[in-house]
Amino acid sequence: MSKKENKDILKSEITELKGKLLALQQPLRAAKLPVIVLVEGWASAGKGSLIRELISDIDPRFFNVVSPKIEPEESRRYPALYPYALSIPENGQIIFYDSGWMEEAVRKYIHRDITKDEYKARIRTVNEFERQLRDGGYILVKLFLDIDRDEQARRMNALRDNYETEWRVTNEDMWQCKEYKLFRETYTEFMDKTDGAAKWHVLDGGDRRTAIRDAFKIIVSSIEEAIENGKYVGKPFEEDFPLKEMPLLKDVDLSPTIDDEEYKKELKKLQEKLKVLHNVVYRKRIPVVICYEGWDAAGKGGNIRRITKSLDPRGYDVKPIASPEPHELNRQYLWRFWNRLPRSGHIAIFDRTWYGRVMVERLEGFCSELDWKRAYNEINEFERQLTDWGAVVIKFWIHIDQDTQLARFTDRQNTPEKQWKLTDEDWRNREKWPQYEIAVNDMLQKTSTKNAPWHIIESNDKKYARIKTLKIVVDALEKACKNKKL
Amino acid sequence: MSKKENKDILKSEITELKGKLLALQQPLRAAKLPVIVLVEGWASAGKGSLIRELISDIDPRFFNVVSPKIEPEESRRYPALYPYALSIPENGQIIFYDSGWMEEAVRKYIHRDITKDEYKARIRTVNEFERQLRDGGYILVKLFLDIDRDEQARRMNALRDNYETEWRVTNEDMWQCKEYKLFRETYTEFMDKTDGAAKWHVLDGGDRRTAIRDAFKIIVSSIEEAIENGKYVGKPFEEDFPLKEMPLLKDVDLSPTIDDEEYKKELKKLQEKLKVLHNVVYRKRIPVVICYEGWDAAGKGGNIRRITKSLDPRGYDVKPIASPEPHELNRQYLWRFWNRLPRSGHIAIFDRTWYGRVMVERLEGFCSELDWKRAYNEINEFERQLTDWGAVVIKFWIHIDQDTQLARFTDRQNTPEKQWKLTDEDWRNREKWPQYEIAVNDMLQKTSTKNAPWHIIESNDKKYARIKTLKIVVDALEKACKNKKL
Numbered sequence: 001m002s003k004k005e006n007k008d009i010l011k012s013e014i015t016e017l018k019g020k021l022l023a024l025q026q027p028l029r030a031a032k033l034p035v036i037v038l039v040e041g042w043a044s045a046g047k048g049s050l051i052r053e054l055i056s057d058i059d060p061r062f063f064n065v066v067s068p069k070i071e072p073e074e075s076r077r078y079p080a081l082y083p084y085a086l087s088i089p090e091n092g093q094i095i096f097y098d099s100g101w102m103e104e105a106v107r108k109y110i111h112r113d114i115t116k117d118e119y120k121a122r123i124r125t126v127n128e129f130e131r132q133l134r135d136g137g138y139i140l141v142k143l144f145l146d147i148d149r150d151e152q153a154r155r156m157n158a159l160r161d162n163y164e165t166e167w168r169v170t171n172e173d174m175w176q177c178k179e180y181k182l183f184r185e186t187y188t189e190f191m192d193k194t195d196g197a198a199k200w201h202v203l204d205g206g207d208r209r210t211a212i213r214d215a216f217k218i219i220v221s222s223i224e225e226a227i228e229n230g231k232y233v234g235k236p237f238e239e240d241f242p243l244k245e246m247p248l249l250k251d252v253d254l255s256p257t258i259d260d261e262e263y264k265k266e267l268k269k270l271q272e273k274l275k276v277l278h279n280v281v282y283r284k285r286i287p288v289v290i291c292y293e294g295w296d297a298a299g300k301g302g303n304i305r306r307i308t309k310s311l312d313p314r315g316y317d318v319k320p321i322a323s324p325e326p327h328e329l330n331r332q333y334l335w336r337f338w339n340r341l342p343r344s345g346h347i348a349i350f351d352r353t354w355y356g357r358v359m360v361e362r363l364e365g366f367c368s369e370l371d372w373k374r375a376y377n378e379i380n381e382f383e384r385q386l387t388d389w390g391a392v393v394i395k396f397w398i399h400i401d402q403d404t405q406l407a408r409f410t411d412r413q414n415t416p417e418k419q420w421k422l423t424d425e426d427w428r429n430r431e432k433w434p435q436y437e438i439a440v441n442d443m444l445q446k447t448s449t450k451n452a453p454w455h456i457i458e459s460n461d462k463k464y465a466r467i468k469t470l471k472i473v474v475d476a477l478e479k480a481c482k483n484k485k486l
Numbered sequence: 487m488s489k490k491e492n493k494d495i496l497k498s499e500i501t502e503l504k505g506k507l508l509a510l511q512q513p514l515r516a517a518k519l520p521v522i523v524l525v526e527g528w529a530s531a532g533k534g535s536l537i538r539e540l541i542s543d544i545d546p547r548f549f550n551v552v553s554p555k556i557e558p559e560e561s562r563r564y565p566a567l568y569p570y571a572l573s574i575p576e577n578g579q580i581i582f583y584d585s586g587w588m589e590e591a592v593r594k595y596i597h598r599d600i601t602k603d604e605y606k607a608r609i610r611t612v613n614e615f616e617r618q619l620r621d622g623g624y625i626l627v628k629l630f631l632d633i634d635r636d637e638q639a640r641r642m643n644a645l646r647d648n649y650e651t652e653w654r655v656t657n658e659d660m661w662q663c664k665e666y667k668l669f670r671e672t673y674t675e676f677m678d679k680t681d682g683a684a685k686w687h688v689l690d691g692g693d694r695r696t697a698i699r700d701a702f703k704i705i706v707s708s709i710e711e712a713i714e715n716g717k718y719v720g721k722p723f724e725e726d727f728p729l730k731e732m733p734l735l736k737d738v739d740l741s742p743t744i745d746d747e748e749y750k751k752e753l754k755k756l757q758e759k760l761k762v763l764h765n766v767v768y769r770k771r772i773p774v775v776i777c778y779e780g781w782d783a784a785g786k787g788g789n790i791r792r793i794t795k796s797l798d799p800r801g802y803d804v805k806p807i808a809s810p811e812p813h814e815l816n817r818q819y820l821w822r823f824w825n826r827l828p829r830s831g832h833i834a835i836f837d838r839t840w841y842g843r844v845m846v847e848r849l850e851g852f853c854s855e856l857d858w859k860r861a862y863n864e865i866n867e868f869e870r871q872l873t874d875w876g877a878v879v880i881k882f883w884i885h886i887d888q889d890t891q892l893a894r895f896t897d898r899q900n901t902p903e904k905q906w907k908l909t910d911e912d913w914r915n916r917e918k919w920p921q922y923e924i925a926v927n928d929m930l931q932k933t934s935t936k937n938a939p940w941h942i943i944e945s946n947d948k949k950y951a952r953i954k955t956l957k958i959v960v961d962a963l964e965k966a967c968k969n970k971k972l
Contacts, residue, residue: 026906051799060790061806061837065799098800167769283653304546313537313551314584320547325812351547420512 010209017216018057024223025062031227032091034138034331037219040102041145042183043173044155045205050145051096053212054219058094067098077285077344079389080105080122081129085338088133090330101126102144102194106186107172110179121388123193128381131197135374136332137231140198141222143215144191145205149180236374239381244453246444249437254401257461270470271310277477278311278347284484285345287391290473291353294398295436296426297408299462303398304349306466307473316347321356333357333367333375334382344390353395354379355447359439363432376446383452392480393452396469397444398459402433496695503702504543510709511548515578517713520624520817522574522581523705526588527631528669529659530641531691536631537582539698540705549580563771563830565875566591566608567615571824574619576816587612588630588680592672593658596665607874609679614867617683621860622818623717626684627708629701630677631691635666722860725867730939732930735923740887743947756956757796763963764797764833770970771831773877776959777839780884781922782912783894785948789884790835792952793959802833807842819843819853819861820868830876839881840865841933845925849918862932869938878966879938882955883930884945888919 028035037054039047055063068083075083081101089095105126109119133140147155156177159165176183191200201218203211258266281288290307292300304318319340328336334354342348357379362372386393400408409430412422429436448454455472459465514521523540525533541549554569561569567587575581591612595605619626633641642663645651662669677686687704689697744752767774776793778786790804805826814822820840828834843865848858872879886894895916898908915922934940941958945951 023903026903048798048800055799056795059787060794060804060835061787064803067800096799164765279650301545301547308546309542312534313541313582314534314553317550318546327811349546417509417512 007209010213013213014053014209014216017213017220020220021054021216021223022057024220024227025059027227028094028223029062029092031230032137032330033223033226034089034091035094035219035223036089036097036133036138036140037094038097038100038102038140038142039145040099040143041203041205042147042152043176044152044159044169045145045147046208046211047098047145049208050143050203050212050215051098054215055096062092063094063096064089065096065098068100078341079385079391080125081385082338082341085129085335088138088331088335090327091137092330101129102187102190106183106190110182110186123190125385125388126194127196128385130194131237132334132378132381133332134197134232135234135237135378138332139222139226141219142198142200143218144187144200144202145211146202147205149177151206152177152180233370236370236377238377241377241380241384242450243446244448244450246448246454247456248441249399249444249456252399252456252458254399254404254458254460256458256464258464258467260463263463263467266467267306267470270467270474271306273474274307274310274470274477275312277474277481278315280481281347281477282312282315282345284481284486286477286480286484287342287344287386287389288347288477288480289342289386289391289393290347290349291355291393291395292349292351292398293353293355293359293396294457294459295400295405296429297405297412297421298398298400299459299465300351300398302462303396303457303459303466303469304351306470307349311347315345316349317342318349318351321350321352333361333371334378337382341386354382355443358443358447359436362439363435376443379447380449380452383447383449387451390484392476394473394476395448395452395454396472397440397454397456398465399456400459402430404460405430493695496699499699500539500695500702503699503706506706507540507702507709508543510706510713511545513713514580514709515548517716518577518816519709519712520575520577520579520581521705521709522583522619522624522626524583524586524588524626524628525631526585526629527689527691528633528638529662530638530645530655531631531633532694532697533584533631535694536629536689536698536701537584540701541582544580548578549582550575551582551584553584554586564827565871565877566611567871568824568827571615571821574624574817574821576813577623578816587615588673588676592669592676596668596672609676611871611874612680613682614871616680617723618820618864618867619818620683620718621720621723621864624818625708625712627705628684628686629704630673630686630688631697632688633691635663637692638663638666719856722856722863724863727863727866727870728936729932730934730936732934732940733942734927735885735930735942738885738942738944740885740890740944740946742944742950744950744953746949749949749953752953753792753956756953756960757792759960760793760796760956760963761798763960763967764801766967767833767963768798768801768831770967770972772963772966772970773828773830773872773875774833774963774966775828775872775877775879776833776835777841777879777881778835778837778884779839779841779845779882780943780945781886781891782915783891783898783907784884784886785945785951786837786884788948789882789943789945789952789955790837792956793835797833801831802835803828804835804837807836807838819847819857820864823868827872840868841929844929844933845922848925849921862929865933866935866938869933869935873937876970878962880959880962881934881938881940882958883926883940883942884951885942886945888916890946891916 039051041047051065055065066087068087079085084097084101087095087097105114105119105122108114109116109122114122130140156169156173159169191202194200201214203214205211292304294300308316308318324333324336337350337354340348340350357367357375358372361367367375383393409422409426412418444454444456455469457465457468525537527533537551541551552573554573565571570583570587573581573583591600591605591608594600595602595608600608616626642655642659645655677688680686687700689700691697778790780786794802794804810819810822823836823840826834826836843853843861844858847853853861869879895908895912898904930940930942941955943951943954
């Protein structure tokens with residue numbers, strides 16, 4: 001077959017595939033499927049031009065092209081995958097990454113911005129991220145645009161020879177050209193180790209039309225398959241996280257109390273310690289995530305206030321978690337928490353958390369059984385990503401018994417200034433106490449990891465509870481501050 | 487009265503006021519009122535400590551303390567008030583700014599980071615911003631914490647003498663101490679010129695307790711007043727913006743067409759020009775905002791696609807504007823557009839825009855008459871803030887007649903692949919054509935400012951329309967690129 005014939009065949013194949021992709025737009029939206037196309041590859045391999053072809057016929061309202069910026073200094077202020085986790089598409093939308101988490105990790109590793117261990121952790125994290133996206137219903141297509149050394153050198157020289165284009169060739173690119181062999185080894189290893197939940201597709205960047213045709217084919221067939229098969233429903237992935245042993249709720253002794261004098265003394269002492277520690281946390285840029293879960297009327301609000309009282313208001317935020325809004329429901333369920341993470345050096349206090357997945361969402365059927373069963377492991381992974389980043393993660397279950405709850409509900413009902421605190425939903429939840437108790441026990445057993453353990457706070461006596469949480473926070477921050485240099 | 491007595495009186499006044507503020511939390515949330523407390527003042531005047539007192543009893547779920555960072559380089563990538571416009575509170579929430587738009591403007595001016603003219607524009611913008619917030623139902627309390635020169639020097643020296651606190655005194659602070667007189671003049675002038683929709687309150691920072699008591703008094707009375715009086719309902723503010731004369735829709739000649747050959751030739755030529763220009767726009771960091779409004783089925787989507795086809799996908803975004811989500815409805819109506827502004831050098835294409843306020847929201851009663859009547863001026867101000875920042879703002883009204891719309895609706899109804907494009911709402915809107923025509927005429931007459939004029943695009947012939955918009959975009963970008971140096 002002549003070159004001309006071949007070209008004509010490719011052209012007509014591409015036109016046909018473009019039409020198919022166009023026709024898939026509506027079914028994709030109807031099925032509420034989000035699509036991520038990760039385009040990685042060599043500098044000058046033609047990533048931009050490939051993406052331009054891929055999007056040329058799609059309705060511009062339904063896709064976005066992103067290339068999250070990698071600013072070395074700023075990137076350390078958040079967990080490794082933060083910019084990617086934030087930019088995932090909504091249901092029915094397509095996101096094209098013009099290079100992404102692979103390029104960032106590989107460059108940082110080759111530049112020695114991260115250590116070998118950090119790089120290993122990064123690869124593990126990428127696998128977790130991609131699996132969670134797949135399990136969350138995302139279509140993830142990973143392309144690598146390959147060119148050989150000579151071709152890359154030729155293209156870069158051509159760009160540099162032209163006044164209009166020379167600015168496009170960065171020092172980084174030149175350096176990649178020089179270190180081609182090292183980059184090839186590293187890219188190859190990275191792809192080998194992340195060929196899990198989503199497979200890599202290597203495209204021949206030296207042959208533009210074939211690469212375009214192949215990319216279209218892969219995307220179209222991935223979407224067709226997903227529309228036909230629906231959401232991925234494989235067995236939940238489970239890793240053996242090292243766990244702290246937790247008692248069952250029924251075995252927790254709720255009798256501890258504290259007398260008023262002791263309370264005042266301790267409160268003052270601990271709040272002063274915390275105040276000093278907050279300063280160190282800020283200067284050492286330690287991120288802190290404090291999670292509150294507990295029975296209605298257990299005293300979460302007052303407890304949180306005793307913590308915040310000693311904090312510099314510029315350095316913390318309380319994040320009240322209500323039902324998700326539509327734009328939050330349209331994305332993987334952890335997205336809205338990624339979105340609320342503190343910068344390093346800051347403290348985020350979550351009043352209710354991602355554990356809603358395995359409590360209210362489980363009990364009210366807001367997600368499938370598979371969804372909440374998978375969530376234990378997903379949450380353990382998420383929290384490990386936080387502690388890997390250097391965060392102190394402290395989780396409180398504020399615990400009371402049913403009689404105490406009833407007494408507090410009744411008090412709220414009878415006190416005009418407190419009535420707003422009590423809703424019909426609180427009474428409905430109370431009726432489901434036994435089911436909640438099962439869910440909470442499951443949660444405590446499965447997610448009290450060594451790096452982010454649960455603390456059960458006996459709160460029949462609210463004052464006792466406040467002192468206990470303050471002590472735990474102070475201890476954890478003291479330890480973290482000691483371990484981290486300025 | 488002895489000092490001791492005075493101290494005791496102040497203490498008890500503060501306790502009483504704290505209680506009042508606490509008791510106002512619920513009414514505030516019930517009335518869905520958002521509160522902004524701007525705390526400005528001298529370095530070392532005690533802003534942080536004042537804020538800490540103010541929030542000490544408020545439920546931490548209902549307030550936030552922010553101090554938007556001023557990074558000189560990054561701040562030029564967005565309009566002047568961008569960080570503040572993004573951080574305004576939701577209804578029922580309180581935001582404390584630990585210094586804000588005053589401090590930023592004054593410092594930049596004294597540092598000569600901005601010119602005298604830019605500073606003047608900044609003051610005008612601040613007045614616009616504050617008035618729009620007030621008119622949008624925000625309670626805005628502005629405090630300035632004042633101390634004299636000796637007191638400031640004394641406090642800074644004390645901080646610097648202590649190992650634990652010396653890091654708190656920045657070079658900037660030292661410099662303010664040195665240039666105290668210049669700062670005092672500039673602060674005073676700024677307050678004089680921004681004492682409009684929200685009044686300044688100068689507090690004596692030299693007397694800590696009095697300052698705290700006064701701050702509480704001002705905040706409590708502002709909230710009480712707002713709860714009692716409800717939203718501000720003064721006469722809409724109107725400025726005489728220089729306007730471009732616009733025809734009435736009924737006088738627009740919709741007959742222009744283009745033949746196929748001419749269309750193809752022009753399309754190719756213009757798209758190539760646009761491609762080159764996009765590169766220059768990117769390198770010269772010109773922000774571009776393209777707005778599409780028009781009748782249903784006027785051909786907006788296809789028109790937008792002809793623009794995006796020639797753009798580098800990394801450098802533009804199409805922002806489809808649907809009905810606002812709850813978190814958007816809970817803030818001033820322009821917030822969701824501030825939130826979607828492009829970085830300088832990028833192009834944002836809005837598929838429907840903030841003009842929804844004076845069209846659908848006006849006609850469907852989603853806002854009050856006063857709200858939409860005020861919006862013309864507010865939008866002119868908003869767009870002037872964009873063009874002041876250097877943005878090219880291009881606004882299209884894609885125009886067709888009723889017969890053409892009917893023909894296109896019928897075609898959509900009869901073509902299976904197009905049916906999703908046609909909704910019941912489209913038919914309902916069509917019935918309101920006469921009312922919409924009045925609203926659109928009002929909009930075109932009142933908001934076609936010289937800096938951000940409307941273009942009516944005759945789109946009975948879609949191809950003619952595409953060429954016309956492309957030409958306008960190319961011309962506008964060419965002009966902007968010529969006027970701006972690298």
